[in-house]
Amino acid sequence: MGWTRKDLLTIRELEPAEILTLIDTAASLEEIAGREIKKVPALRGKTVVNLFYENSTRTRTSFEIAGKWLSADVINFAASGSSAAKGESFVDTARNIAAMSPNVVVVRHSSSGAPALLARELSCAIVNAGDGAHEHPTQALLDLLTIRNKKGHFEGLSVAIVGDIAHSRVARSNIHGMKKLGMTVTVAGPPTLIPPYAQELGCKVSYRLEDAIRDVDVIMMLRLQQERMHAGLIPSLREYSRYWGLTLDRLAAHARPDVLIMHPGPVNRGVELSPEVADGPYSVILDQVAKGVAVRMAVLLLLAGGRSGEEK
Numbered sequence: 001m002g003w004t005r006k007d008l009l010t011i012r013e014l015e016p017a018e019i020l021t022l023i024d025t026a027a028s029l030e031e032i033a034g035r036e037i038k039k040v041p042a043l044r045g046k047t048v049v050n051l052f053y054e055n056s057t058r059t060r061t062s063f064e065i066a067g068k069w070l071s072a073d074v075i076n077f078a079a080s081g082s083s084a085a086k087g088e089s090f091v092d093t094a095r096n097i098a099a100m101s102p103n104v105v106v107v108r109h110s111s112s113g114a115p116a117l118l119a120r121e122l123s124c125a126i127v128n129a130g131d132g133a134h135e136h137p138t139q140a141l142l143d144l145l146t147i148r149n150k151k152g153h154f155e156g157l158s159v160a161i162v163g164d165i166a167h168s169r170v171a172r173s174n175i176h177g178m179k180k181l182g183m184t185v186t187v188a189g190p191p192t193l194i195p196p197y198a199q200e201l202g203c204k205v206s207y208r209l210e211d212a213i214r215d216v217d218v219i220m221m222l223r224l225q226q227e228r229m230h231a232g233l234i235p236s237l238r239e240y241s242r243y244w245g246l247t248l249d250r251l252a253a254h255a256r257p258d259v260l261i262m263h264p265g266p267v268n269r270g271v272e273l274s275p276e277v278a279d280g281p282y283s284v285i286l287d288q289v290a291k292g293v294a295v296r297m298a299v300l301l302l303l304a305g306g307r308s309g310e311e312k
């Protein structure tokens with residue numbers, strides 16, 4: 001299927017065929033990472049601006065690498081150190097960036113809907129690199145690519161997403177993507193961290209780690225998003241870890257021997273995952289990171305490839 005959208009804002013709005021187009025394109029670009037000279041001319045003359053209002057290691061770096069491997073000019077904007085610190089609004093900042101004629105603006109913001117706002121305001125392509133607790137579409141795409149690479153298919157696979165579902169944009173994007181591609185999703189965590197939308201989207205809900213991880217193909221562990229918690233939703237980190245921390249003993253007792261352990265990062269070692277699990281044989285956490293570059297190349301290529309700024 002060809003790509004016709006101007007922007008990539010959510011997984012929710014994508015057709016399954018569009019998700020597969022993104023994943024297949026990423027898979028075809030993965031081999032660039034293994035080349036001695038990691039450079040193709042696909043986006044020569046195009047400009048990508050990374051507009052990050054929240055901290056990031058993996059997403060910002062991989063968008064930068066992806067753009068550079070495709071020969072785009074990549075400019076990184078961090079709100080700290082910019083005129084946002086002098087009071088310039090988000091939309092004014094974005095309009096000023098757009099006046100410099102970028103082809104793609106990649107935006108991360110703590111407010112849900114900020115990328116959609118820019119997509120309405122600006123004529124260039126907008127990519128959502130994570131907006132509040134709403135969506136993180138490129139994270140879900142790289143997670144899906146990792147799963148297909150390891151398991152060979154999507155249909156019929158079962159996944160447990162464990163932890164702070166309520167504040168997780170990664171969970172929401174993955175739930176949409178996994179359900180669209182025929183996977184069964186269980187969300188698990190303390191009741192205070194399970195949002196009502198999970199059941200509305202057709203997820204099973206579990207309040208016990210041992211039950212959630214039994215017989216699933218994939219376990220996706222999530223970080224407690226304490227920066228988004230406005231009330232005491234867990235008694236303490238120690239208590240959370242006691243009930244919800246994934247250890248080798250728990251895996252050995254309850255999970256399948258071929259289970260994949262995923263985590264979007266950053267990992268809080270000793271809280272949601274023990275170091276032995278994070279670094280152990282079931283973990284594909286660094287595979288996820290590597291696939292993030294391929295996915296972001298695919299997104300930039302499909303949104304900016306072959307089209308000039310004027311055509312958008």
Ligand code: CP
Binds near residue numbers: 057058130136264
């Ligand atoms: N997974 C993820 O979004 O990581 P960063 O916050 O480091 O970009």
